[in-house]
Amino acid sequence: MLTTLTMLTPEHEELRKTVEAFARDVVAPVIGGYYEREEFPYEIVRQMGAMGLFGLPIPEEHGGMGGDYFALCLALEELARVDSSVSITLEAAVSLGAMPIYRFGTPEQRERWLPKLASGEMLGAFGLTEPGGGSDVAGGMRTTAVLDGGDWVINGTKAFITNSGTDITGVVGVAAITGEREISTILVPSGTPGFTVSKKYSKVGWNASDTRELSFSDCRVPAANLLGERGRGYAQFLQTLDEGRVAIAALGVGLAQGCVDECLKYVRERRAFGHPIGHYQAIQFKIADMEARAHTARLAYYHAAGKMLAGVPFKKEAAIAKLVSSNAAMDNARDATQVFGGYGFMNEFPVGRFYRDAKILEIGEGTSEVQRILIARQLGLGDL
Numbered sequence: 379m380l381t382t383l384t385m386l387t388p389e390h391e392e393l394r395k396t397v398e399a400f401a402r403d404v405v406a407p408v409i410g411g412y413y414e415r416e417e418f419p420y421e422i423v424r425q426m427g428a429m430g431l432f433g434l435p436i437p438e439e440h441g442g443m444g445g446d447y448f449a450l451c452l453a454l455e456e457l458a459r460v461d462s463s464v465s466i467t468l469e470a471a472v473s474l475g476a477m478p479i480y481r482f483g484t485p486e487q488r489e490r491w492l493p494k495l496a497s498g499e500m501l502g503a504f505g506l507t508e509p510g511g512g513s514d515v516a517g518g519m520r521t522t523a524v525l526d527g528g529d530w531v532i533n534g535t536k537a538f539i540t541n542s543g544t545d546i547t548g549v550v551g552v553a554a555i556t557g558e559r560e561i562s563t564i565l566v567p568s569g570t571p572g573f574t575v576s577k578k579y580s581k582v583g584w585n586a587s588d589t590r591e592l593s594f595s596d597c598r599v600p601a602a603n604l605l606g607e608r609g610r611g612y613a614q615f616l617q618t619l620d621e622g623r624v625a626i627a628a629l630g631v632g633l634a635q636g637c638v639d640e641c642l643k644y645v646r647e648r649r650a651f652g653h654p655i656g657h658y659q660a661i662q663f664k665i666a667d668m669e670a671r672a673h674t675a676r677l678a679y680y681h682a683a684g685k686m687l688a689g690v691p692f693k694k695e696a697a698i699a700k701l702v703s704s705n706a707a708m709d710n711a712r713d714a715t716q717v718f719g720g721y722g723f724m725n726e727f728p729v730g731r732f733y734r735d736a737k738i739l740e741i742g743e744g745t746s747e748v749q750r751i752l753i754a755r756q757l758g759l760g761d762l
């Protein structure tokens with residue numbers, strides 16, 4: 379059982395190796411340019427689609443690969459060892475875009491959206507956060523959806539939505555207030571009149587990924603676009619976020635491990651005071667600590683994923699995995715940049731990109747403070 383396993387099955391190891399080779403041979407040589415140009419890497423995403431990565435946890439009957447969520451996590455980790463923009467594009471498309479439709483959608487919604495989402499031909503997104511609040515998302519939500527005849531009429535604004543404005547974005551799940559103390563999710567196809575996608579934010583990191591503000595002004599979609607049951611939106615996004623945290627933890631482990639990878643190469647080549655800098659114990663200890671952080675964070679997400687796949691509660695483990703993984707990513711990115719000295723501050727080396735990309739891991743899909751709140755609640759401290 380995966381709950382106690384730390385070794386991969388032959389199938390998972392084969393997938394891991396395939397994505398590792400793709401990241402090294404296809405992504406690594408070109409992604410720095412996309413990042414500096416703040417350009418979405420359509421060609422890389424197309425190839426990821428051809429490999430089946432967008433369909434990893436989706437059953438074959440819906441056009442997916444029939445794998446599991448852990449397989450997705452392994453792919454996210456291997457991509458993030460090289461680049462986080464590409465990894466978050468996959469994470470948001472599958473975990474936030476496609477999985478809610480698979481988990482909660484009607485047969486018609488699954489049939490309409492999943493084959494294109496699973497092939498990567500189309501990207502999905504999930505609009506939960508609003509300008510007024512992400513942590514207290516229910517308290518800060520102002521977006522409304524009102525039934526009028528056979529349509530939902532949506533009004534409101536969503537902030538920071540990943541994958542929502544690419545040329546291949548097809549659908550956004552929008553969380554909206556549909557009644558008193560009632561939140562529902564409504565699927566809004568790209569291009570629907572009244573649905574406006576703003577220009578890309580200028581970001582500190584994840585610069586080759588797509589993040590936008592969305593606004594809805596009397597935006598009408600058919601009543602049948604309600605995702606699952608009316609009033610289940612809150613429960614849906616809690617479940618989606620629990621799973622998403624395991625996926626983001628995998629991405630953070632990838633970034634943390636990528637820092638080790640880069641340092642191992644650099645400290646053999648860079649010389650100071652008559653030796654390669656890797657000769658000095660101060661540098662060796664830094665890298666040993668980096669490896670230990672990546673390793674322990676990996677065990678945390680494997681454990682959370684194992685519980686998820688076993689169908690037992692994993693909320694606490696998912697929050698722990700995300701917390702320790704984002705800490706590992708931040709610490710490793712800082713140390714790796716230090717090991718690289720001045721070159722660590724130059725965009726020509728990946729570690730500078732890792733440094734910029736690490737910070738969002740302490741914020742997105744629940745801040746580190748929110749993870750601690752979730753862990754404390756699971757320990758019974760929530761009602762004190």
Ligand SMILES: Cc1cc2nc3c(=O)[nH]c(=O)nc-3n(C[C@H](O)[C@H](O)[C@H](O)COP(=O)(O)OP(=O)(O)OC[C@H]3O[C@@H](n4cnc5c(N)ncnc54)[C@H](O)[C@@H]3O)c2cc1C
Pocket residue numbers: 470474503504505506507510511512513514537538539540541581584589738741742743744745746747748
């Ligand atoms: C690049 C990027 C991509 C994103 N992609 C998506 C996406 O695809 N879909 C989506 O819906 N959202 C997305 N988000 C939004 C993200 O999930 C939120 O930014 C995040 O949840 C935090 O919400 P906030 O920004 O409103 O911060 P706030 O909730 O305003 O928090 C501000 C600070 O207060 C702290 N805080 C809040 N409440 C408490 C408390 N009770 N105790 C202690 N501290 C507290 C927080 O931890 C944080 O440090 C994305 C964000 C970014 C930057």
